[in-house]
Amino acid sequence: xxxxxxxxxxxxxxxxxxxxxxxxxxxxxxxxxxxxxxxxxxxxxxxxxxxxxxxxxxxxxxxxxxxxxxxxxxxxxxxxxxxxxxxxxxxxxxxxxxxxxxxxxxxxxxxxxxxxxxxxxxxxxxxxxxxxxxxxxxxxxxxxxxxxxxxxxxxxxxxxxxxxxxxxxxxxxxxxxxxxxxxxxxxxxxxxxxxxxxxxxxxxxxxxxxxxxxxxxxxxxxxxxxxxxxxxxxxxxxxxxxxxxxxxxxxxxxxxxxxxxxxxxxxxxxxxxxxxxxxxxxxxxxxxxxxxxxxxxxxxxxxxxxxxxxxxxxxxxxxxxxxxxxxxxxxxxxxxxxxxxxxxxxxxxxxxxxxxxxxxxxxxxxxxxxxxxxxxxxxxxxxxxxxxxxxxxxxxxxxxxxxxxxxxxxxxxxxxxxxxxxxxxxxxxxxxxxxxxxxxxxxxxxxxxxxxxxxxxxxxxxxxxxxxxxxxxxxxxxxxxxxxxxxxxxxxxxxxxxxxxxxxxxxxxxxxxxxxxxxxxxxxxxxxxxxxxxxxxxxxxxxxxxxxxxxxxxxxxxxxxxxxxxxxxxxxxxxxxxxxxxxxxxxxxxxxxxxxxxxxxxxxxxxxxxxxxxxxxxxxxxxxxxxxxxxxxxxxxxxxxxxxxxxxxxxxxxxxxxxxxxxxxxxxxxxxxxxxxxxxxxxxxxxxxx
Numbered sequence: 001x002x003x004x005x006x007x008x009x010x011x012x013x014x015x016x017x018x019x020x021x022x023x024x025x026x027x028x029x030x031x032x033x034x035x036x037x038x039x040x041x042x043x044x045x046x047x048x049x050x051x052x053x054x055x056x057x058x059x060x061x062x063x064x065x066x067x068x069x070x071x072x073x074x075x076x077x078x079x080x081x082x083x084x085x086x087x088x089x090x091x092x093x094x095x096x097x098x099x100x101x102x103x104x105x106x107x108x109x110x111x112x113x114x115x116x117x118x119x120x121x122x123x124x125x126x127x128x129x130x131x132x133x134x135x136x137x138x139x140x141x142x143x144x145x146x147x148x149x150x151x152x153x154x155x156x157x158x159x160x161x162x163x164x165x166x167x168x169x170x171x172x173x174x175x176x177x178x179x180x181x182x183x184x185x186x187x188x189x190x191x192x193x194x195x196x197x198x199x200x201x202x203x204x205x206x207x208x209x210x211x212x213x214x215x216x217x218x219x220x221x222x223x224x225x226x227x228x229x230x231x232x233x234x235x236x237x238x239x240x241x242x243x244x245x246x247x248x249x250x251x252x253x254x255x256x257x258x259x260x261x262x263x264x265x266x267x268x269x270x271x272x273x274x275x276x277x278x279x280x281x282x283x284x285x286x287x288x289x290x291x292x293x294x295x296x297x298x299x300x301x302x303x304x305x306x307x308x309x310x311x312x313x314x315x316x317x318x319x320x321x322x323x324x325x326x327x328x329x330x331x332x333x334x335x336x337x338x339x340x341x342x343x344x345x346x347x348x349x350x351x352x353x354x355x356x357x358x359x360x361x362x363x364x365x366x367x368x369x370x371x372x373x374x375x376x377x378x379x380x381x382x383x384x385x386x387x388x389x390x391x392x393x394x395x396x397x398x399x400x401x402x403x404x405x406x407x408x409x410x411x412x413x414x415x416x417x418x419x420x421x422x423x424x425x426x427x428x429x430x431x432x433x434x435x436x437x438x439x440x441x442x443x444x445x446x447x448x449x450x451x452x453x454x455x456x457x458x459x460x461x462x463x464x465x466x467x468x469x470x471x472x473x474x475x476x477x478x479x480x481x482x483x484x485x486x487x488x489x490x491x492x493x494x495x496x497x498x499x500x501x502x503x504x505x506x507x508x509x510x511x512x513x514x515x516x517x518x519x520x521x522x523x524x525x526x527x528x529x530x531x532x533x534x535x536x537x538x539x540x541x542x543x544x545x546x547x548x549x550x551x552x553x554x555x556x557x558x559x560x561x562x563x564x565x566x567x568x569x570x571x572x573x574x575x576x577x578x579x580x581x582x583x584x585x586x587x588x589x590x591x592x593x594x595x596x597x598x599x600x601x602x603x604x605x606x607x608x609x610x611x612x613x614x615x616x617x618x619x620x621x622x623x624x625x626x627x628x629x630x631x632x633x634x635x636x637x638x639x640x641x642x643x644x645x646x647x648x649x650x651x652x653x654x655x656x657x658x659x660x661x662x663x664x665x666x667x668x669x670x671x672x673x674x675x676x677x678x679x680x681x682x683x684x685x686x687x688x689x690x
Contacts, residue, residue: 004085004096013586016088018056018069025076025262034601040076041065041265052601056582059601066597068585078218078261078308108246111185115247118173118182119222125172126160126212126225136161140211143230147277148357153284156259157213162227164209187224187243207240213276215248215294216258218305224248226255226276226294241294251299254291254306255279261309263288269312271368272298278316278352285361287368298330303337314342314372318351324382328404331375335407341375344368376417379404380424398425402436515642522635523562526552528599529624529631530569535578538625545573547625551632556639561591568592630682637678644671 019035022028028035028051039049039060048062059066065075073084089096130136140161144154153159162169170189174180180203183189192202210227217223224242242248256279264270271290273279282290293302306313313334317324324345334341344367346355356364380401387393398421405417418436422429526548534545549570557563568587569579581600587593647668650656656664 004082008089008094008096009085012085012088012092012094013068013070013583015092015094016069017053018051018058018072019053021069021088021091022051022058022072039063039065040262042268043266050601055585055600057585057597057600059597064594066601067590067593068582068597070586071590071593071597076262076265078305083219112246114179114182115186115245116221116223118178118188119186119224119247121173121176121178122169122186122188122225123158123160123212123214123222125169126162126207126214127158128160129163129168130154130159130161130212133161133163135163139164139209139230143211147281147353149280149284153280156283157256157280158222160212160214162205162207162210162212166204166208169205169207170203186245186247206242210240213255215242215253215255217247217253218258218261220258221247223253224250228276249301250294252301252305253294254302255294256283256291257305259283260289260291264291264306264309268310269314270306270310272306272313272315273352274318275351275353281353281356282364285356285364287365293330298333300333300337303333303339306334307337307339311338312340312342314344314368315375316352316368317343317345328379331379332404332407335375335404336409338409342372343375343378344371344373345378376401376404376408377420377424380421384424394425398427398432399435399439402432402439406436406439515645519638519642520559520562522631522638523557523559524599525631526556526635527562527565527569527595529628530566530579531581531584531596531599533624534569534573534580536624538628543578544624544628545569545578547628548632549573551628552635556635561595565592565595633678633682637675637682640671640675640678644668644675647671 019028022037026037026040026049028037029047030036033052033054035051035053036047037049037051038044038047039062041049041060042063044062049058049060051058056068057066058068058072067075069088070081070084073079073087074081077084077087079087086096088094130140141154144159149159170183173183173188180189184191184203187206189203190206192200192204194200207225207227209231210229213226213228214222215224215226224245224247226242227240229236229238229240241250244250255276260270260279260283267289269289271282271287273282273290273292274294275292276294279290279292291306315331315334331341331343346352350358355367359367383397383400384394387397401421405414405421408414408417418432419429421427422432530545530548534543536544538544538547554570555563555566557566565584568584572579572583581596585593585596585600587596647664650664651661651668
């Protein structure tokens with residue numbers, strides 16, 4: 001892929017006004033130094049979404065989304081970094097000249113662009129035919145009206161109609177100057193072949209006498225079509241879709257996602273249905289966060305698309321038992337993709353489209369809320385009902401449920417689902433865990449003994465002591481601390497029994513965790529001052545950035561992400577530039593962008609009434625040196641305390657020789673003295689007006 005030159009990237013970022021860009025999506029209101037609005041990424045009543053114009057950053061204090069102007073476009077549009085830059089360039093009329101492509105790359109790009117152009121023309125052509133011809137109005141529009149769709153929905157989804165003629169589109173496209181090869185590449189036109197597969201030279205339209213459903217990609221470009229025939233002909237497929245092409249890959253497209261993406265983000269859930277009309281009826285009924293797999297099996301690519309906008313998906317199943325069982329595999333993929341999956345089952349004979357037309361918008365929404373249940377509970381109920389009274393079928397049903405549980409990445413959720421399954425089937429939880437561990441055991445690894453029962457005559461004891469953890473773990477490495485904890489939770493280790501392999505790290509105590517939290521707090525405060533006030537002077541000709549980097553060591557941070565941001569700031573300063581929040585917030589790394597936005601965004605401003613009432617409030621803006629000194633002293637004190645604790649822990653180790661003992665006692669004495677000195681400095685009272 002061709003790259004946008006760095007100079008042009010910098011120009012786009014410097015030109016883009018974050019207030020204007022965010023203002024295209026939400027209504028901002030000024031409060032203090034920042035502007036505020038209800039967050040576009042989640043539902044809320046009180047605005048917690050803040051934009052800082054001076055620093056070019058945004059942050060939501062509700063859901064945690066944060067970043068600069070490029071990140072905002074990525075978040076709100078669900079696009080890549082490069083696509084977000086192109087969006088901003090277009091908005092501000094900046095010509096994007098990408099770095100030179102190879103002749104082959106340029107040819108491929110031209111081919112794709114040509115197919116997009118001809119697909120968009122076809123969409124407009126079908127849309128005109130729907131309302132601009134007698135056949136379109138009587139047949140196509142009449143059908144859509146019969147299905148309860150209004151003109152606004154037809155316009156929003158750009159629905160159309162193909163005339164019942166062999167070559168209407170072909171003739172119209174040729175007359176408009178579109179090349180035949182692109183009509184064929186997009187599947188709009190088919191070449192006729194003889195019995196031997198030779199081209200006869202004749203061409204005809206793929207879609208004839210059908211209602212047309214344009215399929216948009218996430219950017220809103222038409223990539224293909226779905227088409228429904230209105231003829232009663234058993235030999236003719238009811239639905240016909242565009243074939244795979246360079247611009248249309250069924251596995252990477254969800255019908256309706258372009259129209260639904262904002263609603264999915266705001267509602268924090270995606271409703272997944274099967275057909276085009278399901279999407280259209282629900283969207284028209286006020287449920288706009290709905291997409292369809294268009295009758296195809298759900299794919300990993302489609303799941304990744306959903307996950308861009310929400311971690312929650314609710315599958316709306318038709319009341320057809322055969323169809324439900326065929327869809328279970330796709331739902332397992334949703335679980336494997338890390339999504340929280342719920343299910344709604346409609347009465348037998350109904351699908352989402354027919355049911356919402358039957359009961360109306362309000363009752364439909366109430367039914368969804370009342371009938372929604374998590375997928376594991378749904379599947380357990382479904383397979384248990386089918387296996388009732390048959391022990392063999394019941395055993396198989398349990399394995400089916402365990403297979404789905406194994407797809408869930410989150411360990412705590414798996415544990416809860418195992419407990420639910422145990423209760424639902426009336427089977428001991430430890431038996432389920434043993435069977436579960438067999439399912440996730442790496443290929444070739446020895447199976448654990450059955451739970452509690454002796455294996456053969458070896459007297460190996462309880463199977464739970466040798467069971468592996470409840471997540472797939474390669475046999476060639478030791479368990480991590482997280483995996484060991486999970487294994488213990490599932491009863492994989494007997495209390496007091498030796499672990500099968502040493503953990504990657506010792507278990508962290510509460511004291512260790514508190515010490516780590518304190519260190520991160522101190523490191524974060526130094527970074528916050530650096531990001532906020534890098535160019536501000538603490539003394540004549542000495543900036544905050546220079547002062548902090550001079551007071552601390554070259555690598556003073558233990559937290560990896562904080563250390564990386566510190567290194568970036570240091571590089572900027574050594575290059576003769578101040579590390580500004582606006583520029584750092586546009587980093588190519590999402591974790592750096594989020595950290596910078598978090599550091600540079602304040603939720604509250606000091607009220608001017610404090611100064612009116614002559615109540616002094618320490619202001620780090622007016623006293624940057626005091627703020628920097630306090631931050632550096634606290635970080636140094638934290639380092640001293642950590643080293644002091646390490647030395648004290650060393651004293652507890654057995655078999656310590658006299659030299660080591662003396663060295664540690666001397667170091668402890670010096671560290672305690674230094675700790676007291678730092679505490680005294682930090683306890684200094686700042687005089688009023690200093």
